[in-house]
Amino acid sequence: MTGLHLPTALVVAMACLVIVVAVGLWRGRTRPRGFMTVSEQATYETLHTASLAGRHLAEGLTDDGCEAAAPYLRALLATPALAITDRKSVIVWDGEGEHHLKGVVDQAAAALEQGRTVVLGPAEVTCSSTECPVRAGVIVPITVDDGVVGALAAYAPATSAAMARAVEELASWVATQVEVAELSFERTRAMEAELRALRAQISPHFIYNSLAAIASFVRTDPARARELLLEFADFTRYALRRDGAFTTLAEELTNVERYLVLEQARFGERLGVSLKIAPEALPVQLPYLVIQPLVENAVRHGLAAKEGEGVVTISVTDAGTEVEVAVDDDGVGTDPASIRKILDGQSRADSVGLGNVDARLRQVYGDQYGLTVETAAGAGMRVTFRLPKYSPAIREAPAAAGP
């Protein structure tokens, strides 16, 4: 052991920690206070209150959101009471004099229907209680681009032009928040539509070629033709399924096997297959039809054009929290620039597989998880990608169980 004196080391370490914490606390306390004028302080507080309110309005005029935002909005106006309505009813009343809640809808009718500011005097806001501060009010419609969606009503002992202007400004600020919320909702919907459009695809060429290959066996070797047809049936059932977007690596590889059996019927001895699969990786979940298109790409573009025998190698390696999948072929390869175009989505060349798989992987796991392609003319091709063993994305829509 080295000659370190433990108690001393401990004391030194503790002292360092105390100093760091103390410096942190001191800086935290002094910085915001020291250099702020009164007006800066007021600006800061207003913006801070507004940002707190805005956070609750992020989903539009929802009941929970309005309820949470109302106290902050009232603080911005500094009125004793404030109400938010939608087109038909009051969503929330915040502050004193809640017994006035019933009257708000009638009072807001003009604002909601004609979209103009309504100023209420003691004649309209009647109250029997002498304590109640609600004697007058300003009701301003909340108008977004397709019309009035609600109203903001502020109540006080008396109204003033300044108060009316403040309420109008606040209502237009709330309207902006609602518009932003709608935009983000639109964006989510657009993304969902894109997701639906980006579903797994099987290539029509493959269906045609397989059926042609099977047909060629019908007379010469009916037993084999029957086997191949059953494989084809299983393949299409898997590829055209509609239940859930995820499967396990084991199932995906089983389907790659079906695909290769069908291709071998066409290519015969020319198509060799080699597999190196880490058994630990088999339970990993992944979007379905991710490996098969890569293998199909290797067969169709790499090996079909090559003279003589070619080998496709599929390897799955366990790498701790992730799994690495690689599909290699020793075929003719291609120009890296054309692959780059496909992955960038600029080219719609007949390589359906690569672009689609790349887009779906990125969509599910994020941009770090796209395809990596290594190729050159005459040098074969290697496509690799990584899969996280656990991803929160899969929690949303895990694979359906059972066969």
Next chain:
Amino acid sequence: MSEQIAPVSVAAIALVSVVTLALGLLGMRFARGTSDFYVAGRTVGPWRNASAIGGEYLSAASFLGVAGLVYERGADMLWLPVGYTVGYLVLLLLVAAPLRRSGAYTLPDFAEMRLGSTPLRLLSAALVVGIGWLYLLPQLQGAGLVLRQVSGLPTWVGSVVLAAVVTANVVGGGMRSITLVQAVQYWVKLTAIAVPAFVLTAVWLRQGRPAPQAGESWWEPLTAPVYTDHPLFTTYSTLAALCLGTMGLPHIVVRFYTNPDGRAARRTTVAVLALLGLFYLFPPVYGVLGRSYLTEGEGVGADDVVLGLPSAMLPGIGAEIITAVLAGGAFAAFLSTASGLAMSVAGAIDQDALRRAVSRRTGGDFHPVQVFRVAAALGILAPLAVSQLIDPVGLSRAVGHAFAIAASTFAPLVILGVWWRGLTPAGAAAGITVGGATTIGAATTTIVGTPPGGWLGSLLEAPAAWSIPLAVLVMVLVSSATRRSVPADTASIMARLHTPESALLDR
């Protein structure tokens, strides 16, 4: 204990290290290149997976520490192997299948999956690193002690050799990811402890069965106040830690992911129980024989008993060979456990700290493998540095504290997460913080500082009996107070955790 060089033992350790290194670096070559698919049939079966769990789980604390404690303190310590095994029974009954169904790979994954909270995930990841480091510490120090015992080299040599082999393995793609290699490790360890045990017992019988030299308190349970004043409390508290700590060990939980489904996870756990039960029959034999042949006060530390025994019982080359088998087995135990731990720690550092940081700096333009290598190096070098700075910790003691931390943090999280709908992110975080702070504080005081005597010393030495209930209580109370933040998808997650995969269910 002679400190002269035992060349056969050094050769055995070198052989174990080289073979491990070779398996790790060439590991992928084992994966068959074939066009024979049937992948579904090639998933890892329960027995192989259970062997792998055993291989990773049986650390130096089991191989050397249990025997040492039985030798030192007698009958009380027979509970220890029971506790090391019974943790899997608790795991089996409470969480094995739901944990697998959750789809989580690591404990932070489970926290994120169940409660959907990133801060909680980061807290769990920090805890994985903490538990991993504490568990690595005795492995590194133990390797140093074993090498010194058989070769006379200074202790840092053994620690550095172990750290180097483990780092090379984890960085080079990792033998630990290969279930088969870890499964073989179990059988290597079992052979290395069982065969010498039979030989030594035969020698003992032939030499006229000398009786163990020990006082009353060695034979009678709960009478020896050896290092705490309250042996009954310490025993219960340690048992509680071992029962619940197993499910919170980061390097064990990841193995359950390899099971294809929840049912297989249960079967694997049953197999683990059988395999561990078999292994733990042997270490006490060394403790008892040690009492017959070794005399206390001759520099025989508790953890030296196993390796010191053969030369005390037998003359010449026979003793050398048996010592070599034991030393090789012990080093295998250090290597496989340390590799598993280093891999888990590196995974947590990589995924939850480094990658986020690097990604923010470079805008996503980096090579993930390089980041992982840095994480792996950090994960093993930090405990290596600490192991050189502090005095040797008893193997079983440090591991016991690691179990106590796991039992007071992850165990409540996982059990309540699986069985209680009302758990909230804030409640889980509060419980983990309280449980973690108290147990880590207790571990630091007793390992690094001078532990106080009396009740306070006992409470700090084995904190699980009070820290687990405390953590659970905090978790339940804070969750109840923040009832509004129960994740909205709790019901569907619970359905997923508890429904067998074969049931058709809209998951």
